[in-house]
Amino acid sequence: MGKQQAFDEILGFGGTLPTRPALTALGEWLESTPDSELRRRQDAAETTFRQLGITFAVYGDSDASERIIPFDIVPRVFLRSEWDRLSDGLVQRVEAINAFLDDIYGDRRILDEGVLPADLVLGNDQFRPEIAGMRPPHGIAAHICGIDLVRTGPDEFFVLEDNARTPSGVSYMLENREAMLRLCPELFRELRVAAVDSYPDLLLETMKSVAPHAAGSSPRCVVLTPGHYNSAYYEHSFLADSMGIELVEGRDLVVDDDVVWMRTIEGLVRVDVIYRRIDDDYLDPLVFRPDSALGVPGLIAAYAAGNVAIINAPGNGIADDKAIYSYMPEIVKFYTGSEAKLPNVETFRCREPGALKYVLDNLPELVVKLVDGSGGYGMLVGPTASSGEIETFRAALIAEPHRYIAQPTLALSTVPTMAAQGLAPRHVDFRPFVLSGAHGVRVVPGGLTRVALKEGSLVVNSSQGGGTKDSFVLMDEGHVATQDQSAGGQTQTMGSMTQAQSADQGTPPATTTRGDAA
Amino acid sequence: MMLLSRTASSLYWLGRYIERADFMARLIEATVRLDVLSSRPAGEAAWSSALTVTETDEDFAKSGAAMTQIEVVRFLTLDTSHPGSVVRCLAMARDNARAVRTALSRDAWTAINRAWLIFENRAGVGGTAATLNMVEAVKNETRGFEGAVQRMLRNQATWFVRLGQAIERADNTARLLDVKYHILLPEGERVGGVVDRDQWTTILQTVSAVTAYRWLYSDGLRASNVIDLLVTRKEMPRSLAASIDEVVDILGDLARHTGSHGEADRMARMRAARAAKTRSGEIMTSGLHQYLLSFIDENAKLHGAIGRQFRFG
Numbered sequence: 130m131g132k133q134q135a136f137d138e139i140l141g142f143g144g145t146l147p148t149r150p151a152l153t154a155l156g157e158w159l160e161s162t163p164d165s166e167l168r169r170r171q172d173a174a175e176t177t178f179r180q181l182g183i184t185f186a187v188y189g190d191s192d193a194s195e196r197i198i199p200f201d202i203v204p205r206v207f208l209r210s211e212w213d214r215l216s217d218g219l220v221q222r223v224e225a226i227n228a229f230l231d232d233i234y235g236d237r238r239i240l241d242e243g244v245l246p247a248d249l250v251l252g253n254d255q256f257r258p259e260i261a262g263m264r265p266p267h268g269i270a271a272h273i274c275g276i277d278l279v280r281t282g283p284d285e286f287f288v289l290e291d292n293a294r295t296p297s298g299v300s301y302m303l304e305n306r307e308a309m310l311r312l313c314p315e316l317f318r319e320l321r322v323a324a325v326d327s328y329p330d331l332l333l334e335t336m337k338s339v340a341p342h343a344a345g346s347s348p349r350c351v352v353l354t355p356g357h358y359n360s361a362y363y364e365h366s367f368l369a370d371s372m373g374i375e376l377v378e379g380r381d382l383v384v385d386d387d388v389v390w391m392r393t394i395e396g397l398v399r400v401d402v403i404y405r406r407i408d409d410d411y412l413d414p415l416v417f418r419p420d421s422a423l424g425v426p427g428l429i430a431a432y433a434a435g436n437v438a439i440i441n442a443p444g445n446g447i448a449d450d451k452a453i454y455s456y457m458p459e460i461v462k463f464y465t466g467s468e469a470k471l472p473n474v475e476t477f478r479c480r481e482p483g484a485l486k487y488v489l490d491n492l493p494e495l496v497v498k499l500v501d502g503s504g505g506y507g508m509l510v511g512p513t514a515s516s517g518e519i520e521t522f523r524a525a526l527i528a529e530p531h532r533y534i535a536q537p538t539l540a541l542s543t544v545p546t547m548a549a550q551g552l553a554p555r556h557v558d559f560r561p562f563v564l565s566g567a568h569g570v571r572v573v574p575g576g577l578t579r580v581a582l583k584e585g586s587l588v589v590n591s592s593q594g595g596g597t598k599d600s601f602v603l604m605d606e607g608h609v610a611t612q613d614q615s616a617g618g619q620t621q622t623m624g625s626m627t628q629a630q631s632a633d634q635g636t637p638p639a640t641t642t643r644g645d646a647a
Numbered sequence: 648m649m650l651l652s653r654t655a656s657s658l659y660w661l662g663r664y665i666e667r668a669d670f671m672a673r674l675i676e677a678t679v680r681l682d683v684l685s686s687r688p689a690g691e692a693a694w695s696s697a698l699t700v701t702e703t704d705e706d707f708a709k710s711g712a713a714m715t716q717i718e719v720v721r722f723l724t725l726d727t728s729h730p731g732s733v734v735r736c737l738a739m740a741r742d743n744a745r746a747v748r749t750a751l752s753r754d755a756w757t758a759i760n761r762a763w764l765i766f767e768n769r770a771g772v773g774g775t776a777a778t779l780n781m782v783e784a785v786k787n788e789t790r791g792f793e794g795a796v797q798r799m800l801r802n803q804a805t806w807f808v809r810l811g812q813a814i815e816r817a818d819n820t821a822r823l824l825d826v827k828y829h830i831l832l833p834e835g836e837r838v839g840g841v842v843d844r845d846q847w848t849t850i851l852q853t854v855s856a857v858t859a860y861r862w863l864y865s866d867g868l869r870a871s872n873v874i875d876l877l878v879t880r881k882e883m884p885r886s887l888a889a890s891i892d893e894v895v896d897i898l899g900d901l902a903r904h905t906g907s908h909g910e911a912d913r914m915a916r917m918r919a920a921r922a923a924k925t926r927s928g929e930i931m932t933s934g935l936h937q938y939l940l941s942f943i944d945e946n947a948k949l950h951g952a953i954g955r956q957f958r959f960g
Contacts, residue, residue, distance in 0.1 A: 182748075357742070357745040357748075362748075366748035366749050375649070375651060376749045392653070393649040393650055393651055394803070395905045398649045
């Protein structure tokens with residue numbers, strides 16, 4: 130991490146109290162609530178998560194087959210204006226991702242015009258020649274995107290990674306909020322926090338909006354899971370449950386004459402929209418991996434025939450590949466006609482000899498990643514790595530430079546977090562969820578904040594000891610909150626059953642909507 | 648909402664396993680009483696009968712453990728080497744519940760998960776007090792589950808859980824009664840004597856029927872009355888008659904919902920019609936053991952028919 134002073138999202142650049150001016154109320158809450166009380170609430174939240182079974186499996190760790198992700202009680206907070214700018218950038222980026230996918234599996238204009246090297250796309254493992262020419266219903270391929278962001282200052286956000294395949298973590302956004310509402314209700318009286326609980330409704334709306342035209346007015350939607358041994362199974366069941374739709378496994382589905390059916394106690398029932406949480410490789414053994422028992426034989430043929438919408442569409446990996454990532458500013462400009470509002474982290478493509486030389490010369494200062502790695506595996510964090518690890522990566526880089534990218538280490542923002550010795554700054558990242566349907570692109574005001582619990586660590590992945598926090602998006606610029614604003618905007622626990630408590634909310638930043646269908 | 652066949656299967660099995668875990672817990676509690684609290688310690692015979700009724704006697708013999716309370720309780724609760732232990736039943740119930748999380752309410756799921764967590768990392772069963780505490784904890788959660796199911800939407804999901812419970816309960820009660828056939832009275836003891844009475848009381852306690860018995864029968868504890876209560880009395884929730892009717896009712900709910908009847912409906916109705924004509928006196932005369940054996944067998948056939956009718960296969 131070096132000695133750069135990181136921006137603390139609550140405390141500002143000083144890193145000590147008082148808080149940033151807009152967050153006085155939060156500062157007072159932190160000061161007036163003893164550590165022991167914060168810990169007690171944190172433990173209560175974790176007990177609930179364990180009872181609910183909000184667990185994940187750590188690959189390669191047989192002792193702890195079920196763990197909860199540690200939860201931190203101190204929320205991270207976005208001011209309204211910060212959020213508005215951020216979500217503008219997210220909408221633009223996701224629009225570009227969808228246009229890119231449509232083009233790559235269609236006309237390939239972007240390659241013809243030389244914006245991207247063709248071999249980088251067509252020779253990429255993530256490119257699926259099998260589905261080239263197939264058009265998803267309504268032309269949308271990336272219905273659910275999770276854009277991973279890091280922050281270095283009040284308005285300095287950088288995209289670290291796009292997730293356009295099956296981004297996970299949205300259940301934490303919703304469950305963390307439930308826990309905060311229950312355990313820290315006073316905080317919601319002081320701060321007017323935008324609700325996130327509309328996410329399942331918006332997701333279902335998005336799914337229905339992209340149903341094949343033949344599906345009629347009430348398309349049947351399902352969530353397709355690899356099964357309850359999958360590490361994200363809780364989330365799959367949570368989403369199906371909150372949308373009120375069936376959670377199916379591959380063996381529950383059957384394709385006949387290019388139509389997808391599910392097996393029910395009353396016989397076969399037609400399926401129109403599938404939110405799949407199975408990777409492309411396992412989706413259809415007739416097209417992708419023939420040994421997959423998780424998928425549905427014939428699913429891709431049904432998709433090609435336009436009889437089923439697959440969310441997200443197969444082949445999306447080409448849009449969030451780390452090698453393609455470095456071209457995202459050009460991709461955004463190519464399709465939207467304007468400069469990217471959300472910058473990338475500066476990225477060195479090791480496939481380019483000049484970049485490789487720079488990377489090899491500066492390994493101790495850089496973060497090196499596999500272009501096709503995820504979950505914090507296959508990654509070198511130069512500043513905290515041993516010389517042995519650096520040399521291992523040096524050899525790997527020289528042997529297969531095309532497999533790696535490198536980025537400078539940023540002074541990632543921090544948020545006060547409950548540590549053994551009390552509240553202490555810990556680095557965070559952020560994954561907001563962006564929904565694209567036939568009626569436009571929407572961002573729910575919130576997301577998944579991951580926090581690196583180890584002091585100085587920059588690795589936030591849950592598989593590597595990271596935790597989560599609730600992410601507040603304020604409905605105003607913070608500052609003074611009066612008592613009578615009380616639970617404004619707090620509809621999370623009550624859903625539609627609330628009394629008219631939204632009277633004084635003004636316009637919620639609820640969901641940013643773009644490009645309503647003409 | 649259409650119910651997936653796989654979901655229906657998991658819900659049904661979930662109901663069976665929860666009911667089985669609950670039955671095991673009750674059986675252990677009653678056996679502890681029989682062994683310790685009754686007027687005359689029953690010892691080995693009591694624990695041996697607990698193994699017989701759950702058909703775990705062979706597995707227990709293979710384990711080589713001594714026929715003592717601690718060993719048998721450990722075997723029936725914590726032992727994972729055989730499928731009949733409480734922890735295995737709860738693990739399978741939980742596995743099925745996880746696979747159908749969306750069909751269960753949050754309360755129903757947390758009750759199962761909490762029951763399972765009782766056993767997580769538990770090394771031993773401890774003495775009598777600890778055993779009774781553990782059993783009580785399991786009963787609390789299974790009761791909580793029962794309550795949560797009652798509060799779930801009255802739809803197919805609930806019906807399949809309850810169908811599994813009813814089929815399992817019928818099987819358990821039949822086995823419990825049958826064990827009396829296997830227990831030989833110690834030499835010198837007479838039918839109707841102290842030990843005989845203790846054994847019948849244990850059976851009533853296992854199915855929470857001691858008070859119900861007193862309400863219904865004024866002439867003291869008699870074997871014929873216990874059999875009457877647990878075989879033919881529909882008002883007794885764990886009697887064979889009540890379970891038989893419950894299965895018919897639930898299948899009827901399902902048939903109304905799906906608009907079609909099948910093999911399981913017909914079998915269940917025939918069984919109910921026959922049961923309605925059965926008198927406990929006749930059963931005693933023609934042989935309780937034979938009656939129970941054929942009941943258990945028929946119950947298993949009905950279980951098979953349910954799976955076929957709802958395409959579990």
